[in-house]
Amino acid sequence: MNRPEPTREAALRRLTAFVPDAGKYAGRRNFDFGPDDRSNVSTLSPYLRTRLVTEKEVCLAVLERFARSTVDKFLQEVAWRTYWKGWLEMRPEVWSRYRLDLEQREHSPEHERAIRGETGIECFDFWVRELIETGYLHNHARMWFAGIWIFTLRLPWQMGADFFLRHLLDGDPASNTLSWRWVAGLHTTGKHYLARASNIKRFTGGRFDPAGQLDESAPALPPDGEFERRDLDFPENPRPGARLGQLLIPDDLTPIGMPQVESTAGWFPEDSRVLGDPSEKVVDFHRGALDDALSRTGGPRLRGRLSESVRDWATREKLDAIIMTRPTVGPWRDLFAGFDPGVPVHHFVSDWDRQLWPHATAGFFRLKKRLPKFFDALVSGQRSLF
Ligand SMILES: Cc1cc2nc3c(=O)[nH]c(=O)nc-3n(C[C@H](O)[C@H](O)[C@H](O)COP(=O)(O)OP(=O)(O)OC[C@H]3O[C@@H](n4cnc5c(N)ncnc54)[C@H](O)[C@@H]3O)c2cc1C
Incomplete structure (x- = not known):
């Protein structure tokens, strides 16, 4: 498998190549044919993770070519990603x-x-x-x-x-x-x-056979306690008129299409250990994805400490406020815990997340049963999907 290039162009190329195969996904997706043959899955996950391409774009591309019932399984797998995100947002502990x-x-x-x-x-x-x-x-x-x-x-x-x-x-x-x-x-x-x-x-098509080497009867791990479920609190969009600067981070690189956005910048830590010490390959992909997004919106990648460098940029650009997609639970949310750029910070949450996360309260089934209606509304272009 070639290492994916961290660009939106590469993401769209991969999506275009996958779409004709999406109709065969359900029957073939469980086979791991090895790193040289990933033709049965999309391998879009690094792009979805950074949102160089969004879940909505991927699902719409597939639904443009096939009836929903033909690609149900694929759509459900994409929804698993949304389910886990919504579930964790409600239980950050x-x-x-x-x-x-x-x-x-x-x-x-x-x-x-x-x-x-x-x-x-x-x-x-x-x-x-x-x-x-x-x-x-x-x-x-x-x-x-x-x-x-x-x-x-x-x-x-x-x-x-x-x-x-x-x-x-x-x-x-x-x-x-x-x-x-x-x-x-x-x-x-x-x-x-x-x-x-x-x-x-x-x-694995017989590539491996670990017969006799695995414990196939171990019990589940004992429960490790209850976690309180919090309500989701979605932010209001900022009032019109303010001069906004958009801050991009690789947790979600979707450009926020608001007319008030006058300026864009990105930030990535100099010392990536604060992100949980990811490998060099992961750092290269995520920083590269940020640079790719910035090459399309225009604007610098800020260097130095988070609050200070964003504050300098906000002063330079005479910004009234900053808007950014709210970092999701994980290393990025942790990094932004004490974020203080000297101007108000507005958080943005996509329609996709707003509409699906609230159904991730319990098991996946609760979300899954809403998907047909959700995707039908998505195809017909309705803004409110439920
Ligand atoms: C132990 C374990 C750890 C995992 N860690 C991650 C992780 O860190 N990041 C991650 O994106 N996925 C993770 N997954 C889910 C899944 O394995 C990957 O999303 C998927 O293999 C990515 O390959 P693909 O893009 O070819 O998937 P495809 O089969 O083509 O699916 C399309 C997209 O749907 C989403 N998706 C598919 N299956 C799942 C799933 N089971 N859960 C959540 N989303 C899914 C992904 O965004 C994926 O890109 C993990 C699964 C397991 C069992």
């Missing part, structure tokens, strides 16, 4: 607890062996190398990997989630943390995901 737990975990020789790909389980060791080299793993491989990490290698799930987040180009605090919790049996109590040798053999 799941993220902060995970970060705290992670700090308390000691590195062990078993953990070192696992992240060096030296466990002796051929498929697992292969995925470690694939992840480090390409920044991508197929969804099924992610499930098997997490299942083997937790139930066969008996390593802490938090360390596995951290390893993914450091190396995945699409590394997302919601999809990643909550998928690891789902595999462990912590998302849906009592339900966990065990990697089975026969399943791996079948869906």
Whole structure:
């Protein structure tokens, strides 16, 4: 698999190439044919993660070519991303607890062996190398990997989630943390995901067969407590007339189409350890995606400390206020916790998120049953989708 180029142009090329295959997605998506053949999935995730291309654009492109019923499965998978984001927005403590737990975990020789790909389980060791080299793993491989990490290698799930987040180009605090919790049996109590040798053999087309090497009967991890669910508080859009500066960060690079936006700038930390110490490849992709967005809107990438550099820019541009897409729960929200650029900061939340997140209160089913109506309204161009 070629390393994706961090540009919107490359994202749109990939989308155009995938759309004709979207009708076959449901029947083929579970096969991991290996890094040289990703023809059965979209590989759009790094672009969706940074929103160089949005969920709405991707779904509309697919729906322009196929009837909804033909591409239901694909649309649902995109909605899983939205579901995890909405679910975590309502329970930010799941993220902060995970970060705290992670700090308390000691590195062990078993953990070192696992992240060096030296466990002796051929498929697992292969995925470690694939992840480090390409920044991508197929969804099924992610499930098997997490299942083997937790139930066969008996390593802490938090360390596995951290390893993914450091190396995945699409590394997302919601999809990643909550998928690891789902595999462990912590998302849906009592339900966990065990990697089975026969399943791996079948869906890798016989590339791997770890028969006899996996624990296929381990129980789910014990529950780790209740997390309070908060209401979503969506911001109001700023009043007309103010001279706004738009601040872009790779958490969401969608340009905010408001007439009051007079100026745009981007910010990326000089020291990426504040983002959870992602790999160089991840940093290059996310910083490159930001630079690509800025090359289209115009405007500088600010350097230096967050509040100070944005404050200098706001003064230079004589801005009344700053507008930015609200950073989602995760490293970007944490970074902006004490943000003080000296002018008011308005937060923007897309219509997509506003309309779907409120249905992520419980299990995915609650959101899923609303999707047909949602997508029909999307195709017919209605602004209010419910
Ligand atoms: C343990 C584990 C960790 C994961 N970590 C991440 C992560 O950090 N970031 C991330 O974007 N996805 C994560 N996923 C979800 C999923 O594996 C990837 O989104 C998907 O494999 C990306 O490849 P694709 O673009 O080819 O997907 P496709 O199959 O082509 O799907 C299209 C899009 O739908 C979304 N999507 C598909 N499946 C899922 C899913 N199960 N959950 C959420 N969104 C989905 C993605 O945005 C994806 O780009 C994780 C899954 C597991 C089991």
